Amino acid sequence: MPPEKTPPTLDEFRAQAAATGLPLTAEDLELLHKGYVGLLELMKRIPSTWAWAAEPPQVFRADE
Amino acid sequence: MTDLTTLTIAEAGALLARGALTSTALTEAFLSRIATIDGKLGSFVTLTAERARNAARQADMEISGGLYRGPLHGIPLALKDIYETEGVLTTGHSYLKADYVPAVDAETVRLLKAGGAVLLGKLATHEFANGAMTPDQPFPPARNPWNPKYQPGGSSSGSGAAIAAALCMGAMGSDTGGSIRNPAGFCGTAGIKPTYGLVSRCGIFPLSFSLDTAGPMAWTVEDNALMLEVLAGHDPNDQASAKAPKVAYGAAAHRSIKGLRIALARTWYEGGLSADMAKGMDEAVRVLRDQGATVDEVVFPDIRDYHICGRVIITTEAHAIHRQEVIETPEKFGYTTRRRFQLGAFISAEQYLSALRFRRKLTVDTRAAMRGYDLVMTANQWGPPEIFEEPQAIFHFLGKPSLTMPFNVTGQPALTVCCGYGSDGFPLAFQLAGRAFDEASVFAAGAAYERATPWRERRPTL
Numbered sequence: 001m002p003p004e005k006t007p008p009t010l011d012e013f014r015a016q017a018a019a020t021g022l023p024l025t026a027e028d029l030e031l032l033h034k035g036y037v038g039l040l041e042l043m044k045r046i047p048s049t050w051a052w053a054a055e056p057p058q059v060f061r062a063d064e
Numbered sequence: 065m066t067d068l069t070t071l072t073i074a075e076a077g078a079l080l081a082r083g084a085l086t087s088t089a090l091t092e093a094f095l096s097r098i099a100t101i102d103g104k105l106g107s108f109v110t111l112t113a114e115r116a117r118n119a120a121r122q123a124d125m126e127i128s129g130g131l132y133r134g135p136l137h138g139i140p141l142a143l144k145d146i147y148e149t150e151g152v153l154t155t156g157h158s159y160l161k162a163d164y165v166p167a168v169d170a171e172t173v174r175l176l177k178a179g180g181a182v183l184l185g186k187l188a189t190h191e192f193a194n195g196a197m198t199p200d201q202p203f204p205p206a207r208n209p210w211n212p213k214y215q216p217g218g219s220s221s222g223s224g225a226a227i228a229a230a231l232c233m234g235a236m237g238s239d240t241g242g243s244i245r246n247p248a249g250f251c252g253t254a255g256i257k258p259t260y261g262l263v264s265r266c267g268i269f270p271l272s273f274s275l276d277t278a279g280p281m282a283w284t285v286e287d288n289a290l291m292l293e294v295l296a297g298h299d300p301n302d303q304a305s306a307k308a309p310k311v312a313y314g315a316a317a318h319r320s321i322k323g324l325r326i327a328l329a330r331t332w333y334e335g336g337l338s339a340d341m342a343k344g345m346d347e348a349v350r351v352l353r354d355q356g357a358t359v360d361e362v363v364f365p366d367i368r369d370y371h372i373c374g375r376v377i378i379t380t381e382a383h384a385i386h387r388q389e390v391i392e393t394p395e396k397f398g399y400t401t402r403r404r405f406q407l408g409a410f411i412s413a414e415q416y417l418s419a420l421r422f423r424r425k426l427t428v429d430t431r432a433a434m435r436g437y438d439l440v441m442t443a444n445q446w447g448p449p450e451i452f453e454e455p456q457a458i459f460h461f462l463g464k465p466s467l468t469m470p471f472n473v474t475g476q477p478a479l480t481v482c483c484g485y486g487s488d489g490f491p492l493a494f495q496l497a498g499r500a501f502d503e504a505s506v507f508a509a510g511a512a513y514e515r516a517t518p519w520r521e522r523r524p525t526l
Binding site for chain 2: 032034039046047048050055056
């Protein structure tokens with residue numbers, strides 16, 4: 001599912017982080033980069049192609 | 065009389081109803097034990113002793129006057145500190161809410177009070193129920209009563225610890241990815257994540273709107289059923305609240321399970337459990353078969369699919385909920401909480417929506433795999449709890465997949481049942497999950513298992 005073919009480097013991630021509006025320390029950035037790359041790897045399990053009308057539940061109900 | 069603090073809710077309720085016990089005596093027994101024991105565990109963050117004494121006196125007057133409100137009347141309970149309580153500090157175990165005193169009770173708290181429960185106080189949690197304990201928070205983290213050098217699991221950490229240590233008869237927890245079942249398993253209590261939408265979340269600090277559930281924890285399955293009987297019901301102030309019919313869960317806990325069909329999700333845990341947990345699971349399967357249930361191995365979607373699906377939803381929604389605070393006052397969060405709440409800023413809308421679409425697919429596929437079966441059975445935890453002095457990894461989801469997450473993703477009710485003790489003395493546990501809104505079958509099987517085994521007779525020594 002991740003749109004990126006390869007995970008971002010720390011420098012690329014730093015540029016991405018600048019757009020989030022979060023005040024991040026150097027330590028935050030390193031930790032978040034590691035977490036984000038790990039998350040992207042796991043997210044490969046989520047299908048990337050869906051029928052255009054495959055509607056996600058806005059408010060999920062277990063009895064639907 | 066036996067030690068009052070180790071009575072079950074069902075036992076104490078019967079004694080109270082026939083006038084053989086007063087709520088005041090029961091409440092004083094718990095307050096005394098808390099004063100003696102809880103310094104070692106840190107399960108309570110706020111004790112409301114005078115309020116509890118007043119509620120107990122009220123219960124005694126009502127019961128002796130012929131007004132019996134039901135199975136929780138006069139019963140001492142406690143609340144995870146993310147439940148808003150009128151006039152009582154509600155911190156979420158965070159400096160961000162260190163002075164917050166709500167004006168109104170959460171709907172579940174209102175229901176407990178209306179049912180005559182005696183609320184002893186507020187319990188430790190992982191900060192904002194995010195699933196990690198760190199020492200940089202306003203109260204010390206709770207410890208595991210089976211061995212205080214270990215963690216009790218979480219995020220309903222104080223709830224699990226307090227019940228196992230006999231500091232309250234039951235407690236409220238919340239479960240977004242396993243936060244009721246995790247401490248229930250590590251502390252050896254029972255605990256149920258009800259069907260998403262069965263219990264109101266109004267007035268409970270949110271972590272992830274799409275997955276948050278509120279539910280009870282208690283020493284026995286039957287006690288969980290009695291608590292849920294009071295808690296279940298439609299709440300128009302909770303957008304996810306369902307209009308489900310009332311069910312007598314306490315009675316369901318006494319149903320026979322002969323002929324019940326259980327799908328064993330062995331592929332989720334096979335090869336990954338500790339030796340003690342693997343043995344406990346095999347024994348639990350045997351006991352349920354001996355009780356007349358059929359247990360067949362069934363292949364469900366891969367556990368890693370549920371794990372990442374739920375994790376993307378939680379990470380994104382938790383960021384949205386706490387975004388303003390992680391921008392304006394990041395230093396007020398604990399070391400781990402802050403990073404977990406920041407991470408969601410990097411997930412795109414397309415990635416979040418794909419996770420939601422995936423959730424629907426996993427729910428449909430799980431339902432298909434369950435066709436012909438009443439329940440799903442699987443392991444509750446991989447092995448023993450973590451050491452107290454070794455905080456959890458910041459991004460814990462990079463380790464083993466969560467065994468509890470599948471039922472958060474599908475919304476099904478899931479119960480944790482203690483199935484013995486390991487060679488290290490820690491409790492072992494399995495999960496039973498039912499179809500949506502079929503908590504009754506879950507309670508029937510869990511209670512039948514408990515009646516057939518001796519595990520409820522052992523308590524931690526403190």
